[in-house]
Amino acid sequence: MTSPDPPTPSTPEIAFISGPLDIGPNNFYFHTHYIPQINAAIERGHHFVIGPVAGVDRAALDYLLAYPIPPSRITIFVTPTENILMGEEFRSRAVNVHVVDGGMNITTRIGIVMRR
Structure with missing residues (x-):
């Protein structure tokens, strides 16, 4: 007997x-601590929000697009300066790019991200 697929929420959760x-080295920290949780979120049909910088943010973007997760399920929040420096690169990968006020503190910025 197989179990039914989990219900798809009408509004997807955001990871x-x-x-x-x-x-x-070789993204060891990312693979050890992030991949299991990302895979669980993928299996639950989540959408994804990440930042624009190196490290976990970039590794997550590369991983999600290679999985493959549709770019429409990925949003990158950037400041106006980050948009100038990196916005076109992200848009060329077809992910959503959302520009937020660069003067916000990180707590406010995360709050905006999570309300989207």
């Missing part, structure tokens, strides 16, 4: 992925 810049 917020963030972490350190240093993820170790």
